[in-house]
Structure formats: C-alpha cells, structure tokens
Amino acid sequence: MALKTYKLLQNKKKNILELWMKNQLADEGLREDLISNDELRSQSEELITALVSNLSDENFNDLNSDEWSPVLEILGGIAITRARQGFSPRETGNFVFSLKEALLQVLQEELKGDQQAFFNESAKINRLMDNLSVITFETFIKGREEVILRQTDEIAEISTPVIRVWDGILALPIIGTLDSARTQVVMENLLQEIVETGSSIAILDISGVPAVDSLVAQHLIKTVSATRLMGAECIISGIRPEIAQTVVHLGIDLSNIVTKATLASALAHAFKIMRLEVKKSTIIKS
Amino acid sequence: MDKIPILRMGAFLLVTIQVDLYDRLALNLESDLVNMVNKTSAKGVLIDISAVSIVDSFMGRIIGNIASMSKILDAETVVVGMQPAVAITLIELGLPLKGVHTALDMEKGMSLLKSMMDSDDPDEQETADDTITE
Numbered sequence: 001m002a003l004k005t006y007k008l009l010q011n012k013k014k015n016i017l018e019l020w021m022k023n024q025l026a027d028e029g030l031r032e033d034l035i036s037n038d039e040l041r042s043q044s045e046e047l048i049t050a051l052v053s054n055l056s057d058e059n060f061n062d063l064n065s066d067e068w069s070p071v072l073e074i075l076g077g078i079a080i081t082r083a084r085q086g087f088s089p090r091e092t093g094n095f096v097f098s099l100k101e102a103l104l105q106v107l108q109e110e111l112k113g114d115q116q117a118f119f120n121e122s123a124k125i126n127r128l129m130d131n132l133s134v135i136t137f138e139t140f141i142k143g144r145e146e147v148i149l150r151q152t153d154e155i156a157e158i159s160t161p162v163i164r165v166w167d168g169i170l171a172l173p174i175i176g177t178l179d180s181a182r183t184q185v186v187m188e189n190l191l192q193e194i195v196e197t198g199s200s201i202a203i204l205d206i207s208g209v210p211a212v213d214s215l216v217a218q219h220l221i222k223t224v225s226a227t228r229l230m231g232a233e234c235i236i237s238g239i240r241p242e243i244a245q246t247v248v249h250l251g252i253d254l255s256n257i258v259t260k261a262t263l264a265s266a267l268a269h270a271f272k273i274m275r276l277e278v279k280k281s282t283i284i285k286s
Numbered sequence: 287m288d289k290i291p292i293l294r295m296g297a298f299l300l301v302t303i304q305v306d307l308y309d310r311l312a313l314n315l316e317s318d319l320v321n322m323v324n325k326t327s328a329k330g331v332l333i334d335i336s337a338v339s340i341v342d343s344f345m346g347r348i349i350g351n352i353a354s355m356s357k358i359l360d361a362e363t364v365v366v367g368m369q370p371a372v373a374i375t376l377i378e379l380g381l382p383l384k385g386v387h388t389a390l391d392m393e394k395g396m397s398l399l400k401s402m403m404d405s406d407d408p409d410e411q412e413t414a415d416d417t418i419t420e
Binding site for chain 2: 199
C-alpha cells in the first residue's frame with residue numbers, strides 16, 4: 001500500500017501543486033503585500049518537488065533519514081525568510097497545512113472506493129505533514145529569536161554613547177533598563193574612553209533609566225567604584241524624585257557617591273572640581 | 287630573582303611595575319616598599335600599574351596592604367594608570383581598594399600627591415584655589 005502512496009504522489013505532483021496553490025490563494029490570511037504570487041508559487045514548487053522526489057517507502061515516517069535533509073533545508077529556509085519578513089505564525093503554519101489538505105484531496109480522489117486504504121494512507125500523510133509543520137514552527141521561532149537577539153545587540157550598542165562635554169569631562173547618558181550585561185558594556189565603554197581622553201571626571205546621567213532597584217543601584221555603584229579605581233571621579237546625575245524615594249526606601253547607601261539632580265548641576269560641580277569658571281562676558285561680540 | 291625598583295624623588299617614592307606580578311614578587315615589593323618608606327620617611331608613594339594586565343584578589347589585597355601600611359608610616363599611596371580591564375576585575379572581585387588614592391597617569395598622580403601635601407596647610411590651599419582660574 002505504502003508503495004502505492006508515494007508513487008501516486010509522485011505521479012500527481014502537478015495536481016497537488018495546483019490544488020495547493022488554490023488553497024493558499026483562497027486563504028484569507030494570504031499576505032500579498034509581503035510575498036508575490038509568483039514567488040509563492042516558486043517556493044511551493046521547490047518544496048513539493050523536493051518532497052515527492054525524496055519520498056520513498058522506507059523513509060515515509062523517519063524524518064531523521066538523510067533523504068529528508070533537502071526537504072528540511074528548503075522548509076527551514078522558507079520559514080526563516082518568513083520570520084524575517086514579518087509573517088505571523090499562523091500564516092507560516094498555513095503554508096504547510098494547506099499542502100496537507102491538497103495531499104489529502106488528491107488521495108481521496110485516487111482511493112475513492114477503498115475506505116480502509118484511504119484511512120491508512122491519510123493517517124501516514126497526516127503524521128508526516130504534522131512533523132513537517134512542527135519543524136516549520138521551530139525554525140520560524142528560531143528565526144524570530146535571531147531577529148530579537150540582533151535587535152538587543154543593536155540597542156545595547158546604540159544606547160551607550162560616551163560624550164565628551166568638556167576637556168576632561170565625559171558624560172554618559174544611560175537610557176533604558178540597566179541589567180548586568182548592559183552595565184558591563186557601559187562600564188567598558190566608559191573606562192576605555194577615560195583612558196583614551198585622559199578625562200578625570202565622568203558624569204553618569206540616569207534620567208533615562210525607568211526604575212532603580214537594588215540591582216541597578218549595585219551596578220551603578222560598581223561603575224562608580226571602577227571609575228574611581230582608574231583615577232577619575234564619577235558623578236551620578238539625573239535622579240528623579242521617584243528614584244530618590246525608591247533608593248531611600250530600599251535602604252541603598254549612596255552617600256559615598258556624588259549625586260546631582262540634573263546634568264547641569266553635575267557639570268557645574270565638575271567645573272568646580274576642575275577649578276573652571278563660567279562667566280557672562282560684558283562685551284557682546286557680533 | 288626579579289626585583290621591582292623603588293625610585294626616590296624628593297619626598298615621594300616611585301614604583302613602576304613593568305612585569306606581571308606573581309605572588310612572591312608582590313610580597314617582596316610590599317616589604318621593600320615599607321622598609322623604604324621608613325628609611326626615607328617619604329610623604330607619598332606612587333605606584334604605576336599601567337603595564338599590569340592581570341590581577342587577582344591576592345594582588346588587590348597587596349595593593350590595599352601597601353596603602354594601609356604607608357598610611358601608618360604617614361605616607362599617602364596613589365595608584366596610577368590602572369587598565370580598564372583591571373579596574374573591572376577588581377570591582378567584580380569586591381575589592382574597591384578603599385583608602386587608596388588613584389589617578390589616571392603619573393603626572394596627575396604627582397599633582398594629586400603635591401596637593402595632598404599642600405592641604406596639610408589649609409590656608410595656603412585656599413589662596414591657591416583662588417588664583418588658578420581659567
């Protein structure tokens with residue numbers, strides 16, 4: 001019987017493809033904005049060609065066998081591209097599910113008279129296609145996770161600029177939550193910049209940090225201590241009233257650290273340490 | 287046996303560590319330096335660790351010890367030129383080196399020591415503050 005099925009599928013490849021395309025195009029969730037019909041057709045054709053040509057009696061239910069690897073490769077490629085293009089999981093899943101439907105439809109045509117055989121064969125096909133859908137989903141999710149990971153990296157890179165506000169004064173505005181990994185990046189960037197510019201004062205501005213808990217405070221204290229070890233002084237600025245409240249309620253001791261409410265007052269403090277004066281000039285230069 | 291030279295410069299002692307410290311060397315440096323402070327009655331010790339790329343908790347403790355010992359002998363210790371990686375390591379090890387003064391480079395360390403010596407006389411410091419403005 002099994003021999004019949006895969007032979008049959010190979011012979012009926014054209015029919016299956018047509019049915020499958022019909023199913024896909026009839027689906028309401030079709031994303032014509034993301035993928036053109038021609039492209040969809042070539043993707044489908046590629047997959048089905050690989051599927052039927054690698055199908056044989058022995059490997060029908062053994063996805064680990066070598067013959068399946070081209071099919072899985074194609075399927076994985078499609079799933080990952082769809083993840084990157086912004087398809088939803090449902091739309092990606094429907095790609096495989098509609099193929100199953102097409103296969104079953106063809107099978108029904110062929111085995112019209114034999115209920116028992118139809119049941120046996122469709123059970124097999126179901127199992128096979130379910131396995132393929134699971135693989136599609138796994139790859140799809142992996143693709144999405146890669147996207148998220150890349151974005152996280154990018155955000156970490158972008159969000160830690162070290163600014164030279166004055167000769168010998170660095171400012172580092174921190175935006176977003178401070179976790180261990182980010183503190184590490186912030187600390188390394190800051191210390192590296194201190195060495196490169198020979199700055200003696202660093203201002204950490206935390207006005208963009210949404211909340212300060214004991215862990216974030218711990219990270220801040222670490223950064224300040226590391227800066228101090230390098231021989232530079234560190235001022236924390238941009239402390240909002242709510243943050244001051246939380247810090248005191250949590251019992252975090254920031255008494256060893258110079259803290260200022262705004263970046264401006266931190267800069268004024270830095271000027272004082274460096275014995276610089278800002279003066280309003282009496283003569284207006286045009 | 288390696289030995290780290292201790293140079294005398296006026297009222298200060300200069301130590302430049304050019305090799306990676308191993309435990310024995312660090313212990314020798316500690317005793318040599320304390321003896322030297324005692325002999326020369328130095329007012330300040332400058333330790334340049336810009337060439338040190340690896341530290342462990344032992345080394346952190348030795349530096350802390352040197353500072354505390356010098357303090358008892360009435361000399362301030364300034365550690366200069368610490369590498370970023372070294373600073374991060376010490377912080378992660380939980381050794382913020384309290385009581386040790388730090389500076390970015392030799393020049394800044396020297397002026398820090400000088401200003402600390404000057405601040406023994408507070409009036410003089412005040413006047414100096416006023417005259418140096420940009």
